[in-house]
Amino acid sequence: MAMNRTPQYSIGAAARSAGLTPLVLRAWERRYGVVRPSRTQTGRRMYTQEDVDRLSLLKRLTDAGHRIGGIANLSPEDLGVLAAQSALLEEVQQRVGDRSREGAPNYLEEALKATADLDASGLEDVLQRASLDLSPVRLRRELIQPLMVEIGELWRVGTLRIAHEHLATAVVRTFLSGMNTRQHVSPGSPLLVITTPSGDLHEIGALLAASHALEVGYEVLYLGPNMPADEIAASVNASHARAIYLSLVYPLGDHGVRSQLLALRRLVGEELPILVGGRAVESYQEAVAAGNMLPVSSPEEFDRLLASLPGF
Ligand code: B12
Structure with missing residues (x-):
């Protein structure tokens, strides 16, 4: 047990074991206080096995779509419960198959439909819901970027008009600018x-x-x-x-x-x-x-x- 609390990992080793980059680990610490490593005399951070286990759990949960800000301060017990739920959900989803997941939102499809309907508030609503559900990385990679690329393709082949592209660009631009303005920047x-x-x-x-x-x-x-x-x-x-x-x-x-x-x-x-x-x-x-x-x-x-x- 005591071994679990012995500072034994450098930042590189801790990040690697948890599947993070040192950069993300530092940002999570600075912004959310996810773990509190001790320091060597020369000021280098040192992490315990407990820290690494906690970071690995946080990484798994953010990969599964949880926002780091929402889970960073949970107790180890609560994180464990969340991870177990998440693993169960993943298993069920795998068995049932993504395609037939009943009721699971397909944000990209919904966003394309709102664009095709020239429904700006509908598109805004999809972005808002997706941003509550997905990590920021997944929001960009799985929704915003493919949405813009798909709109470009549909415009190129004549399915969508310039008006559709302009509407979607205006909504996405406002949404991203708002998100960026709200980000806290450390002095x-x-x-x-x-x-x-x-x-x-x-x-x-x-x-x-x-x-x-x-x-x-x-x-x-x-x-x-x-x-x-x-x-x-x-x-x-x-x-x-x-x-x-x-x-x-x-x-x-x-x-x-x-x-x-x-x-x-x-x-x-x-x-x-x-x-x-x-x-x-x-x-x-x-x-x-x-x-x-x-x-x-x-x-x-x-x-x-x-x-x-x-x-x-
Ligand atoms: C919206 C749009 C416009 C808007 C832009 C408005 C705005 N305020 O941004 C307007 C109407 C101005 C426009 C104009 C034109 N457009 Co336009 N446009 C698009 C569209 C649909 C989306 C662009 C976009 O935002 N893409 C999203 C970004 C994210 O894509 P990306 O940069 O490729 O993504 C890469 C990186 O971001 C990276 N990445 C992903 N995630 C992350 C995260 C991080 C952190 C990092 C670092 C990187 C990264 O991975 C991606 C892959 O490389 C594209 C379609 C497309 N495929 O992109 C066409 C497209 C770019 N446009 C095209 C064309 C032809 C034009 C016009 C010439 C049309 C015309 N006849 O007037 C003009 C040119 C204007 C100009 N001089 O720039 C063509 C270009 C074809 C070519 N040969 O290059 C495209 C590809 C459409 C198409 N399918 O044919 N356009």
């Missing part, structure tokens, strides 16, 4: 400037990245879309930002965007980390490499890069 958090290059009006990817960065402990200066390189650089200087995230959605492999990427690198200097993500990134591989920028292809990679930036 002294490093600042990330987020925008899209001049000529790219697509901003949902940028807003999704902003939500993610806020959740893991960054402060965000969101400039909206369509920013010329010199304006981005001026904002970075004025705000003392630690890094930039550029969302690249459209156009693909465009000469003008390529020159903007290189101009931005020149304007901010060699040292400032510039992260680039979005569906168009692959088409700028050369400029990204020449500008010593960091391509981001998944939320997990975003986590890893944000955690490794100087000053975090």
Whole structure:
């Protein structure tokens, strides 16, 4: 028993055993006090087996859709009960098969239907319900991102009109902006400037990245879309930002965007980390490499890069 309370894990080992990244573990501690590690004389955090067991449970429950803020302070007994319920539910769901889960909400389908019906308040309602039910990561990955991509496809093949896309974009944009504004930012958090290059009006990817960065402990200066390189650089200087995230959605492999990427690198200097993500990134591989920028292809990679930036 005493072994369970002996500080024996470094932050890396504790995070790995619980299936988390050290970044998420630090953010959970800072924001929700999920565990209270002791410190070595040199200030390094040390975790007990009990801490690791608690973190593993919290990780399982957030994967299953619980919000960390809602479960962070539960007693070990209550967490155990919740995990048992969750495991039972998972088993039942697996047996019955996802497709035939009676009454289980299919948020993506509902959101597409509300969009097709030009029902803005219906779409808002789906987003609200989904945000209470899903973790923020799943909300982005399983609803908002596929919703926008699907709307783009249905628009391309002529099933939906521009009006449908505009309505959905307006609702999603307001929803994400509201969510981002409500995020608590700890004083002294490093600042990330987020925008899209001049000529790219697509901003949902940028807003999704902003939500993610806020959740893991960054402060965000969101400039909206369509920013010329010199304006981005001026904002970075004025705000003392630690890094930039550029969302690249459209156009693909465009000469003008390529020159903007290189101009931005020149304007901010060699040292400032510039992260680039979005569906168009692959088409700028050369400029990204020449500008010593960091391509981001998944939320997990975003986590890893944000955690490794100087000053975090
Ligand atoms: C909404 C929309 C618009 C809106 C944007 C409004 C706004 N305020 O944002 C408006 C009406 C302005 C618009 C205009 C146009 N659009 Co448009 N648009 C879209 C649509 C439907 C959604 C865009 C979006 O938000 N995507 C969601 C983001 C999240 O997607 P993503 O960046 O690819 O996601 C990646 C990353 O975000 C990453 N990721 C996922 N989660 C996370 C989390 C984190 C933390 C991180 C870091 C990354 C990450 O993974 C994803 C995969 O790479 C897309 C369809 C689509 N497939 O995206 C078309 C689309 C991009 N548009 C298209 C086109 C053609 C246009 C126009 C040229 C149309 C026209 N003729 O005028 C103009 C161009 C305007 C311009 N100069 O920018 C095409 C582009 C085709 C191409 N060859 O590139 C698309 C793909 C539609 C299609 N299926 O054909 N559009």
